[in-house]
Amino acid sequence: MSHWKKLSVLAVAAVAAVSMTACGPNDSKGESGALELLTDDVPGSLRAAADKAKETETVRADVVTSGSTADSELQMTLDFRDSLNFDAVGEALGEPVALRLVDSVMYTENSAEDRELYGGKRWTKIDLSSAPAGDTGMDQMLQESNPSQQIEALLELEGVTVVGEDTVDGTRTVQYTVTTTPEKLAEAQPEGSVDSSDLPPAEDTLDVTEVTIDIWIDEEYLLRRFRSDLGTAGVTTVDYYDYNEPAQIEAPPAAEVADLEDIFADLGKDFEDAMKELEDLPGGS
Template identity: 35%
Template sequence: MKSSVPAAGLAALLLAAGAVGCSQNTDSPAMTPAAAVAKAAKSTGDLTSFRYTLTGEVPEQGRVEGEAVMRLKPEPAMGMKMRALDQGADGTVEIRLVDEVMYIGGGAGMAEEMDGKRWMKFDLAATGADGALTDRGAADRAQQDPAGEAGFLTGAKDVEEAGTEKVDGVETTRYSGTVTLDDLRASLKKKDAAAAERGEKNIERYEDMGVDELTMDLWVDGEDRTKRFRMRGDATGGPLDMTITFHDVNKPVTVEAPPAGETADLEELLEGLGEG
């Protein structure tokens, strides 16, 4: 099995990040930027699904672009296509999360090394049981709720309105601020237990990358939703700079598992290696 393709896929999981659901009452001139961002974060829990496109740069991977759909309720599901533009054919990967099972597809390169099978299957329940089947952090990123990161800007002490801009032809108001991971942890004390747990997992992902501080921007449209989100930081493996643009909020999302005949099970592969 060609190791570079799965490795590229796992690295691409770092990109499953973004923010949706922030809102601001554009009809209320008395609302401060900090108050608008705080109010916006409360709407995140109302999201059921969304589609987003992303572009930017990630540590150790370089320039990237991609698109994804995610369903949060009633049960989580995710489909993502990602391209690492500086890595050639091995930089393209597709990821699906269906019924707590993660699938990574490396295309033709993976199929050549796996008897025609172009998908690798990771059972996240088994992974959680003993941590042996795949990288736990990568599995967590595949399940990451990008909407949860919308609340990050509420931890900033310097939030300010940065003008108005058109995004995809939509009028938006932009908010900017800088937040440290310590600030983010302090803000979790104001959240309920479930939201605090999700927030802690998001923070740990940035700690793993060596990021201490994030510069953030939100573009909020007239319907009180984030249309675009940008996050920048200095990581151990290089700069982090991701921009995510959102579409089709709360519209139906369907993600299907790949055909069984095209899928290799990682657990079975490891058992075969053990027997060998």
């Protein structure tokens, strides 16, 4: 896989991961009568779910993005303690992918045939808190994401309705839905989340003019499923399980890691040297 294809795969997988890091749940066993309350009191139920989500420390999630040119499937373990860390394995752009985010540094595992491109290293890394990664807004999205952020946003949107009762992986839930515009969804983000002015409009980058958000809340006000439908830009569905189970997410050994920033800096220097040699040739400018 080339350096550029690798970055594309990393970007698709990372975006899929980031798109759901703002909506983590907590564990529950359920209480009788809660489904009726979930149906009758939409604002109160969403507030309770948002408050419950803030208690999340760790969770596992299956993330599926489909219906676009960037289909992906990831199985993730997320740790919301301190800064967000995660471990993800799956497939993006038809390629197997393994990612780890540890202290704002993204690690991606190299395939056996790709390792010769990176000095035999099993992993490559890029620091999302530094340029050029930081300039993309990715680091800000990761650092400022909150487990209750997506639910908090729904509280600010008009038109949230109850679809009805549903079962998610054997758990009884109530499904809620709302359709809005990318602009209104950005405006609804809670204070302290990503500043929408720092990000390009979705209708410009993805040709999206309408967004439908669905969430499934169980009898303990716990988020069990989150779905974002961007029309032709794709649908992302996240299912949560193994709430607050022990999770240990660590950076790979330093000896097994190549730094992508160093690699591309070297490529840039090689390009500059090649251009200088061309200029020094007879007739060069």
